[in-house]
Amino acid sequence: MPLTHAALSYEDHDAFLETAVPFLREGAERGDPVLAVTAGKTELLRRELAAYDGAITYVDSADFYLHPARIVARVLALAEREAATGGAVRLLGEQCWRERDPLETQEWQRVEALVNVVFAGTGAHILCAYDLGLPPDVLRAAALTHPQMAQGATRMPNPAYQDPRDYLSTTDGRPLDPAPADSALVPVHSPDLRDLRALVAVHARRHGLGGPLLHQLLVAVTEVATNALHHGTPPVTLRLWPEPDRLVCEVADEGDWSPPGPAETGNVPPRAHEIRLGLWAVRMLSGPVQVRTGPHGTRVRIHTPVPRAIAASPT
Amino acid sequence: MQVCRPVRDLLPGDHAWFPFASEEEQGHVIGPWIEHGLEIRDKVIYITDAEPWELPGLYGRDLGFAVRQGLLSLIPLGEACLTQGMFDPQKYLATLNDEIAKAQEQEFRGIRLTAENSWIFDQPFGDSRVDFCEQRLDAAVAPSVSVTAICQTDVRRCGGGRFSLLDSHHEVRVLPNPDFDDPQLTITRTYQPLGLHLRGEIDVTRRLRFAEALGSLPPTTETVCLDLAEVTFVSLDAFGVITDFTRKRGPRCRVLLRHVDPAVRSIIDVVGLHRLPGIELGDG
Structure with a gap:
């Protein structure tokens, strides 16, 4: 099964819920492992999805996105295990971008691109929420790293999407800040x-x-x-x-x-x-x-x- | 507290204990000890019924020349310590004292004394006779500046409290000589459990030595124990050596890591044990 990896861009809670709720509900109804990782929206989602309590695991972003390589490895292991038994992991993810310094931001943006390579073939469904009030460079990177845009239950191809290898090649081609003279x-x-x-x-x-x-x-x-x-x-x-x-x-x-x-x-x-x-x-x-x-x-x-x-x- | 020491590092005055569980293990310790003693012209006294070509670790090596030169004395059990077929502690101690005295008269710088004692436990009052002998022997050897003694025990014949009885009588326990030893890494074969005891740092510079030591373990071994109690660093490459070893040995082979330092353990935890196929964590 192919991976789906879509960006959910929202202006307010209503717009967020319009797309997030059907995404999570579908996974819960299928009996797949469903993770809802958000920056402070757990209660909001719980209220909307009260009927599915227990079928969805809610986690706060700050507790989930602790380490890029480790979280990729963890979710991948889960996705591969599910795929082996015909299931599919479903992850609603929302980074705490405002708390990241530039280096961390770049690392997590690289993860967004890598998801398209690493999870290909696992059949995982990954929906990444982006508040439209985030800094423009964060939104620009989101546009480059998600092959689909999500609105409600609809998925549209993202014309701005860049091949992850190209994205990483560009990112990893940027010169590093010079080491301090007294290093x-x-x-x-x-x-x-x-x-x-x-x-x-x-x-x-x-x-x-x-x-x-x-x-x-x-x-x-x-x-x-x-x-x-x-x-x-x-x-x-x-x-x-x-x-x-x-x-x-x-x-x-x-x-x-x-x-x-x-x-x-x-x-x-x-x-x-x-x-x-x-x-x-x-x-x-x-x-x-x-x-x-x-x-x-x-x-x-x-x-x-x-x-x-x-x-x-x-x- | 008992000190564990490679057999090459035994010193005069050491009354050491060597518990073994196989002929291979016995040969791995006793053979080099006798051989080295003869090389440096120590007197070697062995209470045994074995012939000079049948000694542990030296099977097939004709040591008749050493017997003829008076360097090696193999004293049969009957002559050394049996009275009417029973172990006689007084006779045993008298034999040892006589042999030591003769060697000292002959001005040997070092005197190496060994015997296996497991069979005595099979006899009536075996435990108390061994207890008595070990006390006397310790009193004779410990103050000496020339005598080193190894009491050998086949632990397959030594159950119950006998192990701790013997343990309590010896301040030194003998280990095999390391398979590899340099300032960075020491690798020593272990037999109970089967595997390796490692000390120091394992990285790519010692990859070959480490791989060789693993490869030298019997091919039929399904569980190999690596004692990492004295290991302070394990590189990713070294973990690769272990997983490569288990892959080559087949799906039934596993390597049990024991006494892993918490810092080393953190590497396994972060990388994930499932990424290190064939490796398991043991006790300690």
């Missing part, structure tokens, strides 16, 4: 990465990272540095610097890698038989991961969120 720069010569891990750990601890979060960062940096050493072209370097609420680690080499599609840069969860987890696992273990490739080298920038409480406390 730590370390050459990576040896495949023995123990010293590198020790250095990253020192910086990370200085910025409040420890325990499992630090370990996840070390595993992610090790994976990316190993890739650069094995497949890239020297010199390989590691840069580290702090940003508000984040620690950034960037591994660069001077190779000319040109990945053929989003799967190669870790955007698509590996199939069950695939042993190499690679950049997908790096994305799972980190915050936003930016990959830039081309004839002038490869850069993988790993952003690790530092929990606010820790970041705010004196070190």
Whole structure:
């Protein structure tokens, strides 16, 4: 069964309900797993869909959209399980765009494009709600990443829709902000990465990272540095610097890698038989991961969120 | 508290215990210990009915030359510790004392003493006789600057409280020598349960060694236990080595990870155990 992925653009609650309610109701009546993830509209929907209470799972956006790669993997696992038994996951999603910083916004917009690749063939029905009062760049990206527009029970082809590979290629082709001049720069010569891990750990601890979060960062940096050493072209370097609420680690080499599609840069969860987890696992273990490739080298920038409480406390 | 030590690291004064559950395991520890002792011209005293070519881990190796040179003494049980077919603790201790004294007279720098004691439990009053012997032996060996002793126990013949009885008499428990050992990673074969004990960091630089150690485990093994209690880092590549191993061994093969550090465990939790086919989490 094909995926349906539509944007629901609304001005007010009535317009939202006109499309959201029949979408959720249809799924509940079919007995499919139905998720309604909204920014504060749970009670509104519950009132309208009282007859289907128990058949619909309501979640607040802030509790659901915590991590791009992880939520994609979770929903995909559910969608594939349902598809295997003839069912179809139905998700009404609404991001909390106003609470996102530019990097997070870009990451979640990439997810919107990736949904068209990752969920293809699962038969999932995904309806993404966009308040027309959102910033224009958010609405523009929504128009580029949804193959259908929804109004009521009607689905119309979206003429602005862009092939997700093109969208990602454009997004991932944008130059990264330059690293700060005072960032730590370390050459990576040896495949023995123990010293590198020790250095990253020192910086990370200085910025409040420890325990499992630090370990996840070390595993992610090790994976990316190993890739650069094995497949890239020297010199390989590691840069580290702090940003508000984040620690950034960037591994660069001077190779000319040109990945053929989003799967190669870790955007698509590996199939069950695939042993190499690679950049997908790096994305799972980190915050936003930016990959830039081309004839002038490869850069993988790993952003690790530092929990606010820790970041705010004196070190 | 009991100290676990690879057999290569035993020191004079160690009265060590080696519980084993297979001839292979016994050979993996006792063979290298005897061999190394003979190499450095220690005196090796083994209470056994075995011939010089039948020793654990050295089967088929003719050690007659070592016997002739007086480096290796194989003392049959009847001569060493039996009286009318029964284990005689006094005779056993006297034999050991005599042999140690002779070796010291011959000015051996090191004296290695070993015997298997499991069979004694099958005899009347076996438990109390072993208890008595172990106490006396400990008193003789512990203060010594030349004698090292390994008491071997076949745990398949040692049930009930006997295991803890023997455990309590020895401050050192013997492990096999590591299959691989460098400042980053130590890999040691384990037999109970079957698998590997790992210490340090496992990443791509030790991929081959780790894969080799896994590959050297008996091909019929369905459950392989990896003790990760002393592992501080496991790269994604290392997890790949494990899943590759289970895939090659077939669908019945599983690798049980035991005593996983919480930070390492977090990697598995985030990536998802279902993405690591063949890997399971064990106790601890």
